[in-house]
Amino acid sequence: MMGPLVPQEIIGADWNLFIAFVVGIGFGFILEQAGFSSSRKLAGVFYGYDTVVLKVFFGGAVTAMLGLLFFSLFGWIDLELVYINPTYLWPAIVGGIIMGVGFIAGGFCPGVSISAIAIGKIDGIVFLAGIFIGIFGFAEAYPLLEDFYMSGDMGSPKLNEMLGLSGGFFGFLVIIAALIMFWLGDLAEKKFPRKEY
């Protein structure tokens, strides 16, 4: 049986929302277990006193990336049917910068704010209210922003293909990069000790 299952109708589309719910439970459980429901833990990465974000985020990305590469190699998943985020160069850069401001100001990102709300963090609820206002503002201003939103359309390129590298070799480089970052994270935590909260 070769994945992805729903797009090939091996599992009925009716099940898709149920799968989304189950995946969400796993996602929320792990975020909370890792301590992502605390904005002070999340912001720690930017001051060196707690680098849990770096480790969980890159650990997750590397694991899923390797999983997809191996599944594809074993013939367990057809990568052609997996959604690849499209790249619109300029809005991706500007959007990333604006989100960076939101990250250091708010101490959350949207997904983790939901897990914070789930355990009763009022600052998480206020952050979510901010997200609503921000997206509503974007939606209302969309006629003015549409040209920029659609600018720099590059299709859905993969970084390894642009660099002329195979997925496997590029994945290997990403793993090395992640290991170096984990090591730097540990160094930072030793240099900037924290209190547990």
Added chain:
Amino acid sequence: MKTKYMNPYLAGVLLGLVLLMAFFFSGRGLGASGAVKSTIVSIVSTVAPEHAANSPFYSKYIGEGKSPMKSWLVFEILGVLVGGFLSGALAGRLKLKIEHFPGISANRRLVFALIGGLFFGFGSQLGRGCASGAALTGMSVLSLGGFITMATMFGTAFVLAYFFRKNWI
């Protein structure tokens, strides 16, 4: 130092496996901001149907046979609420509170949380996804855009950390 939280490397691997499960079953990754977008589209198209139909933004998501709340991300986020609650209940962390660095007031924390959310919401639309949808999921499918969003988001936060330091340390 002993911590009450899960080992971050174990949490990272488990997070990756959940993401892999989403890819294997649904052919897509995780997300968060898209669920808020769907909720806003539903509210606006209910409260002001004419405005929604005439807007180039809302009209993309409404119309014949389209129901914005029956979306993958909306159900995933409902799951995140349940999963987060279960974890908090098991760990004894369920508590209504405003968490903030002791050096600042609770009100200051809330003001910055609101501003942060506002920026994150707006930016997530330009970036076509937030930290989970664009950066985490995008990187694991090796999408160029995913790496760009990850680098600019974390890079900007690092650059600005000095100016926001009084809020956190």
